[in-house]
Amino acid sequence: MTDGQIIQLKNISQNFEIDSKKQIVLKDISFEIKKGEFVCIVGPSGCGKSTLLRIVAKLINPTAGAVRVNTDKLAMVFQNFALFxxxxxxxxxxxxxxxxxxxxxxxxxxxxxxxxxxxxxxxxxxxxxxxxxxxxxxxxxxxxxxxxPEILLLDEPFSALDIFTAKKLRAELLSIWKERNLTVLMVSHLVEEAVELADRVIIMSANPGKVKEAKNVGLSRPRSVRSEQFYHLVDEIEKLIHS
Ligand SMILES: Nc1ncnc2c1ncn2[C@@H]1O[C@H](COP(=O)(O)OP(=O)(O)O)[C@@H](O)[C@H]1O
Ligand SMILES: [Mg+2]
Incomplete structure (x- = not known):
């Protein structure tokens, strides 16, 4: 892993056995994340986003490939809260x-x-x-x-919330990320959310789950979700997802 990187995935594949049939969920996924980066993963439902996050968290051992994470101070936030x-x-x-x-x-x-x-x-x-x-x-x-934690993994953390609550928590997450110098890897099903928050958006395609493209957001912060560049980038990513 080169200097400044904190997560590195190399040729990750994941198969699951479903009704004694092999299903290829993730195929040949590789990317790196730099310390302090805010990265969002977007892609269609079922393309393996949650599985990928669990692999990074070492909750699942992938069928093939290597995961390197430069810290064990890693914490996860779930869509359905997963409280006790x-x-x-x-x-x-x-x-x-x-x-x-x-x-x-x-x-x-x-x-x-x-x-x-x-x-x-x-x-x-x-x-x-x-x-x-x-x-x-x-x-x-x-x-x-x-x-x-040094790394915060979030799996659609705001998608079970109403839009006002989600908006408020997104803003709070951004300040926490900045204040604490966190590295954030977040799964989202909303392209707007990804473009509002992330430095980089990783776009996945399904069947099998693969990385289609990674886009640097490149908009200065604080971001206006009403700017032309914002709309343009959201549009571009949505087209990539659906193409
Ligand atoms: N533990 C598991 N055993 C078998 N199949 C699984 C398991 N976890 C996920 N899958 C399957 O892998 C695919 C991707 O699931 P998931 O990672 O949850 O996708 P996403 O989060 O992108 O919606 C789905 O078809 C799902 O049914
Ligand atoms: Mg999921």
Whole structure:
């Protein structure tokens, strides 16, 4: 891996056995991500985006190819929040810290910081079922950030939320990324979202899942989602997806 790179995928393929038939889900995927980069993956449903993210997180061992990740400080945020329903908000946030054997006093301090930072003051003792979707995802993000990750993987984190909540959380994610110098790899099904957030958009095609193209966004920040260049790039990427 060259200097400055934090994730490197080389010729990744993934097959799954479905009803004793081999299905090629990912085929020959290669890309690198630089430290500090914000990269979005877009592509049709079922093209293997979630599978690819799980491979980067080392939750799945790919059928072929090599994954190199330059840190083990990696955290994941899920579309359906994946909170533990039997734990309170603060216990959910503390989960990864406790798993990694953090001291109780230290864990408490970090959890308190995350509760304040993510706007969760007042709901610490509640359980996930008592929260709105937006608040649940705040907990999901707080839990991920509590371990002080270098890489944040997000799998369609805002697609279960209403558009106003999603918009607010997108803006917050951008400030977190900047403040913490994170490397972000996010799956999205909205091209607008990808172009609003990412430095680079990786476009996948399906059957089997492959990288079709990678596009540098190249728009200065803060970005106007109403500019002509913005529309133009969204249009171009959408055409690539559907071609
Ligand atoms: N653990 C698994 N076992 C068998 N098939 C799977 C498994 N995970 C995903 N798949 C299949 O792989 C394909 C890609 O799934 P996924 O990565 O979830 O796509 P996406 O996130 O792009 O919608 C789908 O056809 C899905 O059914
Ligand atoms: Mg998915």
């Amino acid at each position: 329903p039997w734990l309170t908000v603060e216990e959910n946030i503390a989960f990864g810290l406790n798993m990694s054997g953090a001291k109780e006093s230290e864990a408490k301090k970090i959890v308190r910081e995350q509760i304040t930072a993510m706007g969760l003051s007042g709901v610490e003792k509640k359980h996930p079922k008592e929260l709105s979707g937006g608040m649940k995802q705040r907990v999901g993000i707080a839990r991920a950030l509590a371990i002080n």
